[in-house]
Amino acid sequence: MxxxxxxxxxxxxxxxxxxxxxxxxxxxxxxxxxxxxxxxxxxxxxxxxxEKSDAFIALPGDYGTLEEIFQLVSWSQLNIHRKPIGLLNVNKFFDGLLSFLDHVVEQNFISHLVRQIFVSASTADELIDKLQHFVHAPDPVMA
Structure with missing residues (x-):
């Protein structure tokens, strides 16, 4: 930080x-x-x-980082907020997590739509561009 x-x-x-x-x-x-x-x-x-942010960007981090981004993504899934959540995937840091989330979709624990709540990119410029174009799609199960 x-x-x-x-x-x-x-x-x-x-x-x-x-x-x-x-x-x-x-x-x-x-x-x-x-x-x-x-x-x-x-x-x-x-x-x-x-309250104070337009979007969230997680950098490589520890348990605290993971806890915060998963709380934010859970709240997004529940339509508590509609703000984009980005993972700055520097040196493929989040590749394992992203693969795990794909596995969770394959196992039908989350939908493909919910999986899209996380936006990721390997560079800051690419991530900011993706966040600016993010459109929140409510989870039909939670809507």
Whole structure:
């Protein structure tokens, strides 16, 4: 997060950090966050991110990254939001996850339509283009 925050800051963009109070030490949030919203829980963080964001991009990460993107995709499937969710598949980081999701479709646990909630690309430019053209298609089972 710090490297992305620093690159964004150096590029002249504003950064909004939404972070649980338990993680607000400067070595985690960094000095480049110009505006910070502190929340009590991770659930509140996701809700605030939904309120403040137009789209979501997941970079290669750990369990926390996976938890957040799966919560967002679940909420999209339930029509709680219609915002695009992108996976920046740097060096094929998400290939295993994407293959697993294809397997889940093959096993009929999610539809092909629901599988399309995740948008992925190997470059930032390609991913942003895909996110800009994303059209949310409600899951007919959940509609």
């Amino acid at each position: 710090e490297v992305v925050s620093l690159a964004t800051y150096v590029g002249g963009s504003n950064i909004l950090g939404i972070i649980p109070r338990a993680l607000t030490t400067p070595n985690i949030t960094g000095l480049t966050v110009r505006r910070e919203i502190q929340v009590s829980t991770m659930h509140e963080r996701i809700s605030k991110m939904l």
